[in-house]
Amino acid sequence: MRTKKGFRVNEICGAYVIVAEGEENIDFSDIISLNDSALLLWNSVEGKDFTIDDLADILVNNYEIDENTPLPREVALKDAQELVDEWLKAGIMTK
DSSP states (O other): OEEOTTEEEEEETTEEEEEEOSGGGOOTTOOEEEOHHHHHHHHHHTTSBOOHHHHHHHHHHHSOOOTTSSSHHHHHHHHHHHHHHHHHHHTSEEO
16 A cells, blocks of 8 residues: 555644645545544655555554553554545545
């Protein structure tokens, strides 16, 4: 997978959103806002090939995992898959 060219993160009033650059990419019908985790992932993989496993690794390596959480790796994989599904639906990345 890869993030599509022509999209970048902007900070607007303290919130991070993905915005399109260039007339061919402008579509204001769907604003993509990023929480801290999504921002970390976008910045880590923007312009690079990556897998869901790569995203899960980033989450596991950058956040403290509660040791009482069963199967923390599986939780990170689930969260990464949900984010990828959102990004694919929004058209800001390719498989």
